[in-house]
Amino acid sequence: MNSQAREGACAFAWRNYLLLHSGIGENDNRRAALYRYIANIRDTGEDDFGVLQIAAVAY
Structure with missing residues (x-):
């Protein structure tokens, strides 16, 4: 699960970041x-x- 955990955590955080910062590209x-x-x-x-x-x- 190591790579899945890393990918999932990053994807979750990045989606939330994009919601707060609409001018940022994917x-x-x-x-x-x-x-x-x-x-x-x-x-x-x-x-x-x-x-x-x-x-x-948090990052």
Whole structure:
């Protein structure tokens, strides 16, 4: 579930970000930064979806 948890957490956070910032494009550089941030957390061994989701939204 590790990659699914990462992808799901990032997708959730990015959708919410786009709702708040309508002028941002879908493939903005901030999206890549979010994915890198969550990938770094995942690389520490954290694979709980809830924790990753909270981290992604907080980022």
